[in-house]
Amino acid sequence: MSVGEGNEQYGRKAFKRSKSHFTDRITADGRDGWPVEAGRYRLVVSRACPWASRAVISRRLLGLEGALSLAVADPIQDDRSWRFTLDPDDRDPVLGIRFLKEAYDARESEYPGGVSVPAIVDVPSGELVTNDYQRLTLDLATEWTNLHRAGAPDLYPAGLRDEMDAVMAEVYEDVNNGVYRAGFATGQEEYEEACDAVFRRLQALSKRLTRRRYLVGDTITEADIRLFTTLVRFDPVYHGHFKCNRWKLAEDRVLWAYARDLFQTPGFGDTVDFDHIKRHYYRVHTGINPTGIVPLGPDLSGWLTPHQREELGGRPFGDGTPPGPVPAAEVVPPQGRP
């Protein structure tokens, strides 16, 4: 996401996450004018961003790599926001643009809001379709089904949606967004309230996950994806940079094993770029890290250690199967891996 997650938000009284402005949906029936179609859309992400990373994981688990192409922005934004400076000529090879903002401008001229990822862009017109990070992955799971790979899991099972929605709402408020409220707090009280909420919720989640392998049901769902993208960033950035430091993830036996289990599941860890994550947070948020120095830690080798969560049972992909290997062009470089 990172609409104004950097310095502009930072001077305000309390951190408020912007609502997505572009909320058109890409659906099977095309009712918003955007029908699901293989090869038509491009998913623009930053691997640094937890909100965008949800979509990267969903796309992998569902086997949408061939149908929905991927543009990875540079983890360091400049004053024009997300840039394609990792690509030849600093230009996205499919959209032909240098900044994601160009797709926003193509959709709505003089749009005054921030530029955020994840974003889906309509390739033929170059227009942004949606930056609705809350809806986007649910639609990948439920509207793009005709394009799913054989054996794709059901990430938003109809019978579990009420429970999932409730869990995801709590996780959003206290964890996904809670770490940002702590990190971007400008006052002691605001920080303490947010940090307390983060750890209260993590403690409850740790308890919940003591005897069950996954958050809801006995298979991987969107709820796990949403918790994972925060947990994987916890020790590298939220613990120190956002001062969520009562304990490290690695100090909570249950959550640490849960996170490692997911990390080692195809489609999760193989999308994570710790180099992008650390450089983005520590270099972009000069309001809380004026030197821009990126820490050497934490030691990441633990991510690959045995987790023993299989003993809890569960069927990671339900009646489905794990995704195949990462497409060669999308493999995370060695410096981003544990």
Added chain:
Amino acid sequence: MSVGEGNEQYGRKAFKRSKSHFTDRITADGRDGWPVEAGRYRLVVSRACPWASRAVISRRLLGLEGALSLAVADPIQDDRSWRFTLDPDDRDPVLGIRFLKEAYDARESEYPGGVSVPAIVDVPSGELVTNDYQRLTLDLATEWTNLHRAGAPDLYPAGLRDEMDAVMAEVYEDVNNGVYRAGFATGQEEYEEACDAVFRRLQALSKRLTRRRYLVGDTITEADIRLFTTLVRFDPVYHGHFKCNRWKLAEDRVLWAYARDLFQTPGFGDTVDFDHIKRHYYRVHTGINPTGIVPLGPDLSGWLTPHQREELGGRPFGDGTPPGPVPAAEVVPPQGRP
């Protein structure tokens, strides 16, 4: 210490610790004009400061509380440096001054350097005698012997000085001062060099302490005091604030047990004020923490858990005994304790 450990040093190319300017020694024979004398001198410290905390611990272990009185400065300096704002009327009740700087000025007018703790002040004249943090504790151990309590340990045993000096020099360079070099680095390379050195040395120390209870010999010495004052600050401030985050102290089984063993030894943990430590670093160094927000973590309860280091043998106080309880006026308030 904290001569310019705050913002003024911070803008420079590389962090250089100032040498002490006032290096007179208080000795048994009084050769510098300052003879050891009960009641004559006042030790000025901040409980936040690792260099000053060495002296607080030595004074306790040696039972010098009655002979050498203690002034505790506010952990938050202002532009006039260390203040006695914890005392009635914001004035040290014995020296009658509001700022430690007044004792510096009494000794040398227009002294251009910084004001640092630990400092020993001559009460009758109000003059600073020494701020030589490297020498000061060694003199407490070797020159103040006539005033030591019965059963005081030998903190700088004659037969072990070469080994101690070598160990303390390495610990100073890479650990005591290394964390500051990492934390106050203004460039990535400078930071990485310092942070690497911190953890290389900690790893070597962890290995050394695997089979021996104390750093040198089989009793507590000055070498342990000097390592302890950095270790006790490691997770609360150096890990996050100074970016020494490869791992927490609590993640290294040996060093964490070693630090807890000392913490639970009378004279060590009973001098530690985590509230002063955290507020000092996070509020004073606005160059690296512009918001001045003080983190809620880490969870400190682990400091009081069993360490099992007794199994390694060792005789904490050698032929001596542990110190008695902390004088009532010097007890660390509850908010500073685990």
